[in-house]
Amino acid sequence: MSGNTFGRALRLTTFGESHGPGLGGILDGCPAGLPIDEDAIQAELDARKPGSGLAGTKRRESDKLEILSGVFNGLATGTPIGFYIKNENARSGDYGNLEEIFRPGHADWSYYKKYNGVRDHRGGGRASGRETAARVVGGAIAKQILSRLANVRVEGACVELGGIAVREEDINLAGAMERPYFAAADYIVAAWDEAVREARESGDTLGGIARIVARDVPAGLGEPVFDRLDATLAHAIMSVGAVKGVEIGSGFAAARSRGSRNNDPLYPAGSPGRAVFGSNNAGGILGGVSSGQDIIIQAALKPIASISIEQDTINKRGEAAKIKIGGRHDLSALPRALPVLSAMTALAIADALLLQRRMDIIPYER
Amino acid sequence: MSGNTFGRALRLTTFGESHGPGLGGILDGCPAGLPIDEDAIQAELDARKPGSGLAGTKRRESDKLEILSGVFNGLATGTPIGFYIKNENARSGDYGNLEEIFRPGHADWSYYKKYNGVRDHRGGGRASGRETAARVVGGAIAKQILSRLANVRVEGACVELGGIAVREEDINLAGAMERPYFAAADYIVAAWDEAVREARESGDTLGGIARIVARDVPAGLGEPVFDRLDATLAHAIMSVGAVKGVEIGSGFAAARSRGSRNNDPLYPAGSPGRAVFGSNNAGGILGGVSSGQDIIIQAALKPIASISIEQDTINKRGEAAKIKIGGRHDLSALPRALPVLSAMTALAIADALLLQRRMDIIPYER
Amino acid sequence: MSGNTFGRALRLTTFGESHGPGLGGILDGCPAGLPIDEDAIQAELDARKPGSGLAGTKRRESDKLEILSGVFNGLATGTPIGFYIKNENARSGDYGNLEEIFRPGHADWSYYKKYNGVRDHRGGGRASGRETAARVVGGAIAKQILSRLANVRVEGACVELGGIAVREEDINLAGAMERPYFAAADYIVAAWDEAVREARESGDTLGGIARIVARDVPAGLGEPVFDRLDATLAHAIMSVGAVKGVEIGSGFAAARSRGSRNNDPLYPAGSPGRAVFGSNNAGGILGGVSSGQDIIIQAALKPIASISIEQDTINKRGEAAKIKIGGRHDLSALPRALPVLSAMTALAIADALLLQRRMDIIPYER
Amino acid sequence: MSGNTFGRALRLTTFGESHGPGLGGILDGCPAGLPIDEDAIQAELDARKPGSGLAGTKRRESDKLEILSGVFNGLATGTPIGFYIKNENARSGDYGNLEEIFRPGHADWSYYKKYNGVRDHRGGGRASGRETAARVVGGAIAKQILSRLANVRVEGACVELGGIAVREEDINLAGAMERPYFAAADYIVAAWDEAVREARESGDTLGGIARIVARDVPAGLGEPVFDRLDATLAHAIMSVGAVKGVEIGSGFAAARSRGSRNNDPLYPAGSPGRAVFGSNNAGGILGGVSSGQDIIIQAALKPIASISIEQDTINKRGEAAKIKIGGRHDLSALPRALPVLSAMTALAIADALLLQRRMDIIPYER
Secondary structure, eight states, X not given: OOSOEEOSSSEEEEEEOTTSSEEEEEEXXXXXXXXXXXXXXXXXXXXXXXXXXXXXXXXXOOOOEEEOSSXXXXXXXSSOEEEEEEOOOOOGGGGGGGGTBOOTTSSHHHHHHHTTTOOOOGGGGGGSXXXXXXXXXXXXXXXXXXXXXXXXXXXXXXXXETTEEOOGGGOOOTTGGGSGGGBSOGGGHHHHHHHHHHHHHTTOOBOEEEEEEEESOOTTOSBTTTBOHHHHHHHHHHTSTTEEEEEETTGGGGGGSBHHHHSOOEEEOSSTTOEEESOOTTTTEETTEEOSSOEEEEEEEOOOSOOSSOEEEEBTTXXXXXXXXXXXXXXXSTTTHHHHXXXXXXXXXXXXXXXXXXXXXXXXXX | OOSOEXXXXXXXXXXXXXXSSEEEEEEEOOOTTOBOOHHHHHHHHHHXXXXXXXXXXXXXXXXXEEEOSSEETTEEOSSOEEEEEEOOOOOGGGGGGGGTBOOTTSSHHHHXXXXXXXXXXXXXXXXXXXXXXXXXXXXXXXXXXXXXXXXOEEEEEEEEETTEEOOGGGOOOTTGGGSGGGXXXXXXXXXXXXXXXXXXXXXXXXXXXXXXXXXXXXXXXXXXXXXXXXXXXXXXXXXXXXXXXXXXXXXXXXXXXXXXXXXXXXXXXXXXXXXXXXXXXXXXXXXXXXXXXXXXXXXXXXXXSOOSSOEEXXXXXXXXXXXXXXXXXXXXXXXXXXXXXXXXXXXXXXXXXXXXXXXXXSOOOO | OOSOEEOSSXXXXXXXXXXXXXXXEEEEOOOTTOBOOHHHHHHHHHHHSTTOSTTXXXXXXXXXXXXXXXXXXXXXOSSOEEEEEEOOOOOGGGGXXXXXXXXXXXXXXXXXXXXXXXXXXXXXXXXXXXXXXXXXXXXXXXHHHHHHHHOOEEEEEEEEETTEEOOGGGOOOTTGGGSGGGBSOGGGHHHHHHHHHXXXXXXXXXXXXXXXXXXXXXXXXXXXXXXXXXXXXXXXXXXXXXXXXXXXXXXXXXXXXXXXXXXXXXXXXXXXXXXEESOOTTTTEETTEEOSSOEEEEEEEOOOSOOSSOEEEEBTTSOEEEEOOOSSOOSBSTTTHHHHHHHHHHHHHHXXXXXXXXXXXXXXXX | OOSOEEOXXXXXXEEEOTXXXXXXXXXXXXXXXXBOOHHHHXXXXXXHSTTOSTTOOSOOOOOXXXXXXXXXXXXXXXXXXXXXXXXXXXXXXXXXXXXXXXXXXXXXXXXXXXXXXXXXOGGGXXXXXXXXXXXXXXXXXXXXXXXXXXXXXXEEEXXXXXXXXXXXXXXXXXXXXXXXXXXXXXXXXXXXXXXXXXHHHTTOOBOEEEEEEEESOOTTOSBTTTBOHHHHHHHHXXXXXXXEEEEETTHHHHTTSBHHHHSOOEEEOSSTTOEEESOOTTTTEEXXXXXXXXXXXXXXXXXXXXXXXXXXXXXXXXXXXXXXXXXXXXXXXXXXXXXXXXXXXXXXXXXXXXXXXXXXXXOOOO
């Protein structure tokens, strides 16, 4: 309830500040007997790591995963999986002055108000993007659950950066994690390089749009009415820092469409209880429940708030102040946010999958 | 966990199908001593009622609220508020053939898969928009909590319909509930009338965009990291049928902005712990916690799936079929969805407000 | 969170006061396709009804169940089951003076303090035993889930009343619901009649002990470490008014035993993964997880607080007062509490059963 | 939901096995600004530590607490408090044979059934009493919350061991933590020494009874109807391994009492809204809500299941076997369980206290 837990059947609870000893979490509800591939988890962590992507921070962290419980002889035991990642390269000195002043676009002001002035101001404390490393660990295990139980795969790519978008017909998620910026197409990389260079020179930052697709999701996941799968996915995605918008399927374009165009027709697929769809404007979710089509999510990420251009703000005494952010910061939340968005998607769908197994239980003869 | 409960400190649990005896819910967590204004609740219900709006269904329901518990001598007692609304005008005959066939764009298929073929097909059963009446009741009480405890007001309007948008500078939420379509401006009504007329003639339906704004929300609401206020709002909004996209503040436009433009500067407001902001691209939420600015939400609603144009689909035996929807349906989810989106916003913020009261408790002398 | 919901996979949320229009609830999580036997639910309600048992109140209620949603063509649809029971025979006049004075042993004082003086004092309001009717409905459906999915049966009897206990070797739960007092043996009835007569003459009330046994519970239910099956059962049982003590298996006698006597030895049962036990001091739960043996629970119920003997108390102005309770009250919480304890047991075990179905999913070859 | 989290407003989630790298947890919901006294937490841990008490195991652990997040400059920040305790002295070799055989009275069998044969058998894995160290850390912080916000103190003592009880009138909790066995009176120690000596010689183990009392608990805590304070306390206490019975106030004795004796009369205390009680059979809880009196809890603990007397059991192949437990085990769950029971009590009451702060908010003028 205090906000650091996500999920119902599969529950991830996390802790940790940017400049404390480390961060970690507890994943509760992983089915007993699941083989846990630690290398695969570490690979997801490495994709999110400071320094990955061209636009990265200069902070260096090895982000080495330690699993502390819940896995024995390579298998999940069904008991909670505790894990920990040490902070190695925190340089708190960079942030000393931030105790006194509120950075525009950051959580400094709202945390200050929320916690009556008590906060770990160093590097954003709990509000730092660094907390997302724990999400990536949980999400990586969720992907192993999804893969083993239902052959679900979660893919993603950056489809727009600095206002420069990959054309819809060119989007190819397959090789994205190997491309610079985890880009949705090769051809866009040069244009993004140029945008990044220009923004860096002007001391400014860029926003972007990420797409996540979950393939082979079984029909029937999601709980009407408040915990529809699209609602829990929106919750999951919007909980990631910098996200300001979420779309499922055709998203905002649906608002400008017609029923006759936006509805996805069904066609026979050879046997009762099977269907093929003529389009996927629904993004794989009908009435809040998965339809068996790909689940398609888009997230809008605002530009990173830390800029080296001088900004107006106030200090703790309520006085006007100027601020120009130094320290080690990314130029865009993308591409590093992509593994995080992918992890949150996996957590939400794996949670829905484990919940749904309860419902399929009474054979009904009609 | 089974999806029919929303909230943590203030919990709404609902039940009811479109064509069953009625629908209702239980609101748990309402503070003792709150004066309950039943007329104000009924007024919100009336705004959502079938037949309100130009684009409405022909089904007529009085939607008369019955409060069954939790209120004594006009005051909430702190015990659960049970409430009930009878279905009076269900005509199940209209839907008899829907047992055999899956309507494109509806939950028919996904519910069929989820519940192993067991479902109340009449009028969409639990997937019908009719369940939202219970949300409106919960939301109306949430508004009374917000108003009494913190002078928060929730406003809203339809800002786009059928692709025809009110210009940003013309949006005026103040009188919207008195305008046709709950429109954000008077001048747009004629254009929307024309679009509605044209869509009706062609047997088609329209999508649209709604804006909800919560004013005078105190700073400090929302729980890092998974239950950020924007995340629980996105959950709340996306749980409403037909919603395919959610934005907070500048939303998808933020993805095309720069840090220097998108950050909202702070200026002195006369005393420590107070601030005025130079803009509100954040939509009132920083780091997932309310900043004290207006909270601004936009929701994209797809066109209603029920169209009287013939569509391809399949039946329960997996055979190809054609469907042309008769029955009583709206032409657009807006404007009737507006009171529902407003209710969900109020529920999410009131929940956060009641949670936050726990945290403000240890005076910290620095 | 506000206390009117029980369960995780199978969730019962209830509402209603003793003297309001009625009471009811929502059962969320019932598997789709379960045949719902309304007569069986009504029979459980009738066993709890005012007037059942020799020691009953004179208030007469038909306690007629209305199911409002979630059941279609006799089958649960998987959507929430809303239900309602009208109050017919509330005579609020009897309780008018209770607004001013606190009855010893009742919730009057503690509710007064909790809710800042706001409360529905009539007949105890929400604190009345009348709220348990909604528990019985939820429990009756839980029993149908248990029976259909796992052949589990829940039995119970009154084993002690007014200090007069059935001998352990004479306890026979099989026919208890047909005996007066739901007694665990025929021979005890005459002694209890005499105790009841004597207590009634002196204007006093009696306590007692109930035993609930769940048979054929599959091994493996219960979640370590906080939500052990014994912990959730203790929660369920202690949440029933008048219960002051709970035992699992040998209970307090275990504290006086030795490991060599209290441990239950295992013997072969013909195949790997099967066992027979030489005794059942554990009450069917080892390490918080069901073992496959009968689950045995005992509950101690205090004497009813409403007595017609004069007692010392205070009034709302803080002044000394005398009180002698009239109105319509039972002489003992037993036998009417027995169907309630049985219902709570069924709810807790059915919840654990539905949760466990998630875990059994990864075949493990060793 | 998977059972490793306790609490609603104050949530403790734990992880860790007996013979893994270590154990720990996350406490979420601690109010910002609370001074955290790490030495006081360590002192509670030391009281539970292997080797404390005369009846202790020979396993030696320093149980050194590491706080990993949520505390900055000695104050809780309101963000989750992550903590960790290394296992230093695990000797897994002692338990190698336990992979093949089920120890009577232990969780071996039920975990085997629950997790399809996948389990960390070493030292009981997650079912080991070692997990309780994390509870003690959470409880120690809960005590600091209780003390700071409401001056609540939690005390406890062992009142019975091996069937030898301290007389009610001799029970004195004040100095108990300094006495051998955390005994409720000095005079009993010699008798318990003798019982322990005799049991050890015969290779057997002893049960006992612990009493926990929470003093100065404000009236009004606990949520009707399912989450009554006595219900959540029973849940908390019964979740501790070895506990087979829980009593509140007069407990099972209430079942043999009369209303006229068991009711606690109220007397004036000088002003409206204040009361003194003539007795405390209710154990400080009326209608599930705290009354302002001391909260009194008793827990029955079964004798430790590990005995060095030969017992009948079966092995994984379903064959009859004999077992005689070596390894390092306690002779009784008491006294080491006492700090754990005290911790769970503190967690349950602190949770209820933080929840209640939400309700006290609307001044009601009558």
